[in-house]
Amino acid sequence: MRLKIKRKVRTSSSEQWTLFDLDQADDSNGPQNIGKVDLHYDSEMVYATLLIWSELTETLEPGTIQAIIEDLLDEMIEPIGVPADYSLDYFSPSLESYKFLTNFEELEEDEEEEKESGTSSNGNRWP
Numbered sequence: 334m335r336l337k338i339k340r341k342v343r344t345s346s347s348e349q350w351t352l353f354d355l356d357q358a359d360d361s362n363g364p365q366n367i368g369k370v371d372l373h374y375d376s377e378m379v380y381a382t383l384l385i386w387s388e389l390t391e392t393l394e395p396g397t398i399q400a401i402i403e404d405l406l407d408e409m410i411e412p413i414g415v416p417a418d419y420s421l422d423y424f425s426p427s428l429e430s431y432k433f434l435t436n437f438e439e440l441e442e443d444e445e446e447e448k449e450s451g452t453s454s455n456g457n458r459w460p
Contacts, residue, residue, distance in 0.1 A: 334397065336404055337364055348372040352385070352401075365389075366428075370405060379409050379419040386428040398423070 335355040342349040350370040357365035368385035383405065390398065402421065410417050 334393075334401075336401060338370075338405075338408060341369075346374050352405075354389070370409075372409060374415060376416070377418065378416050381405070381409060381419060381421040383421060383423045384431075385423070385425050386431075387425045388428055390425045 334357075337353040337355050339351045339353065340348055341351055348371075350372070351366060352368045352370065353364035354367045355364050357367075359365045366386070367389045368383065370384075371382045373380040383402065385398065385401065402423065406419060406421070409415070410419055
């Protein structure tokens with residue numbers, strides 16, 4: 334697995350990353366979406382929530398999740414000025430059960446366009 338991180342959102346105290354496996358292709362031949370990370374920074378610690386889709390975790394070899402976590406931690410706490418202490422919550426929900434909800438019109442329009450094209454930004458196929 335070759336992990337690719339794409340920053341979706343960045344504020345002064347938080348980030349959201351989408352995770353991809355460059356060794357797997359999705360239905361549109363792009364890298365396979367394998368999960369996401371939400372990060373929150375304060376002056377003393379980095380707080381992270383990691384989601385890796387259960388459809389992927391079912392096929393991974395032992396130790397792979399730990400290796401992904403270690404790679405992500407390197408990315409999270411390596412920058413100068415970011416605290417080295419961290420707290421990470423890990424979940425493995427089904428991608429089928431993942432829902433994106435918003436009342437922001439631009440994001441709703443993006444979701445509608447993705448529905449019409451048959452794909453979503455998180456790799457879901459729309460019925």
